[in-house]
Amino acid sequence: MNANTASMDSAVIETEHRTMWNDVWRQFRKHKGAVVGVFVFIFIIIAVSVGPLIYGVDPQAIDFKARNLGPVWAHPLGTDNIGHDTLAQMLAGGQVSLAVGLSAALIALFLGTLIGVVAGFVKSLDGPLMRLTDIFLSLPLLPLLLVSIMLFRDPLRTMFGPEKGIFLLIVVIIGVTSWMHTARIVRGDVLSIKEREFVTAAHSIGTRRHRIVFRHILPNILSPIMVSATLGIANAIITESALSFLGLGFPPDFPTWGRLLFDGTNFIQITPSRVIWPGVFIALTVLSVNYIGDGLRDALDPRLRGR
Amino acid sequence: MIQYIIRRLLIAIPTLLVISFVIFAILYFAPGDPTGSLPMTVPPEVRQQIRESLGIGEPMHIRYYKWLVQFSINEPLNILQHSFGITIGDTENRTRILSWATRSPVIDLIVERTPQTLWVVGLSFLLGILMAIPIGIVQAYRQYSLFDQIGTFVAMVGFSVPTFFTGVVAIILFSVQLKWFPMIYDTTLEVTSWNNFVLQVKQMIMPVTVLGFYQASQLSRFMRASILDNLNLDYVRTARSKGRSENAVLMIHVLRNSLIPVVTLIALGIPTIFGGAIITEQIFRVNGLGQLLIIAIEGADIPTVQTLTFLFAILIVLFNLIADVVYGMLDPRIRYD
Numbered sequence: 001m002n003a004n005t006a007s008m009d010s011a012v013i014e015t016e017h018r019t020m021w022n023d024v025w026r027q028f029r030k031h032k033g034a035v036v037g038v039f040v041f042i043f044i045i046i047a048v049s050v051g052p053l054i055y056g057v058d059p060q061a062i063d064f065k066a067r068n069l070g071p072v073w074a075h076p077l078g079t080d081n082i083g084h085d086t087l088a089q090m091l092a093g094g095q096v097s098l099a100v101g102l103s104a105a106l107i108a109l110f111l112g113t114l115i116g117v118v119a120g121f122v123k124s125l126d127g128p129l130m131r132l133t134d135i136f137l138s139l140p141l142l143p144l145l146l147v148s149i150m151l152f153r154d155p156l157r158t159m160f161g162p163e164k165g166i167f168l169l170i171v172v173i174i175g176v177t178s179w180m181h182t183a184r185i186v187r188g189d190v191l192s193i194k195e196r197e198f199v200t201a202a203h204s205i206g207t208r209r210h211r212i213v214f215r216h217i218l219p220n221i222l223s224p225i226m227v228s229a230t231l232g233i234a235n236a237i238i239t240e241s242a243l244s245f246l247g248l249g250f251p252p253d254f255p256t257w258g259r260l261l262f263d264g265t266n267f268i269q270i271t272p273s274r275v276i277w278p279g280v281f282i283a284l285t286v287l288s289v290n291y292i293g294d295g296l297r298d299a300l301d302p303r304l305r306g307r
Numbered sequence: 308m309i310q311y312i313i314r315r316l317l318i319a320i321p322t323l324l325v326i327s328f329v330i331f332a333i334l335y336f337a338p339g340d341p342t343g344s345l346p347m348t349v350p351p352e353v354r355q356q357i358r359e360s361l362g363i364g365e366p367m368h369i370r371y372y373k374w375l376v377q378f379s380i381n382e383p384l385n386i387l388q389h390s391f392g393i394t395i396g397d398t399e400n401r402t403r404i405l406s407w408a409t410r411s412p413v414i415d416l417i418v419e420r421t422p423q424t425l426w427v428v429g430l431s432f433l434l435g436i437l438m439a440i441p442i443g444i445v446q447a448y449r450q451y452s453l454f455d456q457i458g459t460f461v462a463m464v465g466f467s468v469p470t471f472f473t474g475v476v477a478i479i480l481f482s483v484q485l486k487w488f489p490m491i492y493d494t495t496l497e498v499t500s501w502n503n504f505v506l507q508v509k510q511m512i513m514p515v516t517v518l519g520f521y522q523a524s525q526l527s528r529f530m531r532a533s534i535l536d537n538l539n540l541d542y543v544r545t546a547r548s549k550g551r552s553e554n555a556v557l558m559i560h561v562l563r564n565s566l567i568p569v570v571t572l573i574a575l576g577i578p579t580i581f582g583g584a585i586i587t588e589q590i591f592r593v594n595g596l597g598q599l600l601i602i603a604i605e606g607a608d609i610p611t612v613q614t615l616t617f618l619f620a621i622l623i624v625l626f627n628l629i630a631d632v633v634y635g636m637l638d639p640r641i642r643y644d
Contacts, residue, residue, distance in 0.1 A: 135322055
């Protein structure tokens with residue numbers, strides 16, 4: 001009886017309406033690393049967004065009596081050299097790190113898709129835009145990032161306030177310097193898709209060009225865009241922490257994971273945990289995002305799906 | 308082929324001009340004044356004289372032109388004269404790019420620091436290649452084996468974990484806890500005796516392994532994918548059916564073809580030896596090119612920053628070209644006409 005219902009159930013599932021996204025999801029679930037990555041990433045996001053509300057310790061609170069502590073009950077992850085609670089700082093820093101990563105990746109994604117679609121679709125702009133992409137790819141990015149942060153930090157600080165100014169600067173600068181790979185991939189896909197019959201058909205019934213782009217071309221290049229979005233998040237988080245690590249990112253009173261790691265390196269002989277925790281969380285975030293990207297690439301590839 | 312190279316070189320010139328102008332313009336519009344850090348007692352006339360001697364008062368296009376001439380004509384001629392004794396033109400009145408911080412020619416600073424960068428970062432790149440190729444081969448040949456799964460996982464971790472974290476962890480483990488290696492790279496150490504040589508090797512082990520591991524994790528993924536692409540091709544079956552040993556099939560037929568994309572990837576990675584060294588040099592306090600750049604940026608030493616950044620850009624453009632040419636030479640299916 002039991003076995004019968006079970007087989008009935010599976011029969012029901014088999015006849016269920018199959019859509020592309022269902023198939024993608026099914027393939028995605030097969031990639032164990034990607035599934036673990038999703039859980040870890042969601043856990044980190046929930047921890048840094050809800051965590052400060054539950055934990056309720058002010059990350060800026062200074063307690064000189066409790067300096068350089070190891071893990072104790074009052075401070076689960078210990079304290080730093082002027083008595084900041086490391087756990088509270090980790091949570092606050094994680095918010096900033098993730099916010100930088102997500103928004104910079106979003107900017108890069110938008111720019112890359114825009115430039116890629118325009119270059120692929122408008123023939124006269126293809127050459128100039130691709131030259132621009134090549135030039136951006138030949139720029140030594142890390143030195144330029146460092147230079148522009150040093151130069152524009154102070155003017156932006158006076159314009160938008162110390163926290164918003166530096167946040168805007170870093171997000172925009174990382175976004176503006178990491179759109180090139182997305183643009184190249186998108187352009188290639190647009191070039192091949194716009195020659196397909198369904199685009200010609202849309203043309204022939206008088207569809208406007210922007211309508212063709214949004215309705216027919218963009219949905220078909222969604223998979224490379226999604227994959228490069230995940231890789232973009234990982235890249236942005238690493239770049240931000242690298243900048244902070246070189247002392248040219250966020251100021252010490254506005255910590256991110258990279259900044260906490262940088263500040264911790266001077267105290268590795270006293271409190272090595274100040275380096276370990278931010279590092280572990282940067283690594284975990286990037287690793288989970290990379291695994292999600294890997295799984296998405298497999299799941300969105302129609303040649304691999306359904307095997 | 309030669310025609311192709313010439314054409315590419317000609318295209319590279321405007322690209323480099325644009326890049327040099329971008330770098331110049333970003334720094335030109337920089338707020339900040341090199342005389343700002345001088346004591347308040349310095350009178351304004353003297354300040355003005357200092358500014359003029361640094362060449363700040365002049366309009367933008369003249370400064371750009373001067374810097375470009377100094378960079379692309381004067382300095383190469385100087386190098387020619389120093390290394391080969393060939394003297395061209397007027398050596399006395401030839402101006403050089405001077406650092407604002409040390410007032411010495413920037414090129415001399417760069418020449419001083421290049422060996423450290425090349426030794427530490429170049430060796431790690433070499434180590435990465437030497438690790439990645441065999442690991443990639445075994446992983447692909449035994450696909451889905453335990454070795455492959457562990458290798459894939461380690462490679463994923465290796466390139467997800469930034470070097471500034473692995474480096475610091477290595478310092479905590481091996482310098483602070485175990486006291487095996489020194490924490491700071493001592494550049495004044497000269498290798499004169501066996502003892503000094505041992506010290507030199509000891510201080511190089513950590514930076515070289517940390518960076519080498521990072522490079523290896525990226526390359527081994529490509530190596531594995533490239534071999535997997537080739538393993539099921541017809542020519543492999545043909546080689547096997549001819550009766551060639553498995554070893555010969557893998558090491559001669561498959562390996563040579565799979566190395567083509569990997570070699571270009573290696574060529575593209577060489578400029579990052581210089582640029583990417585910034586972080587590694589900062590962790591282990593190696594006084595190489597990356598550290599020079601950081602010091603120059605913090606001290607607002609604009610000529611040094613300009614020159615170093617443009618040098619990195621030239622390397623990138625050059626190695627892009629080399630990668631394309633090498634690809635064409637290794638793969639006879641590719642023709643540049």
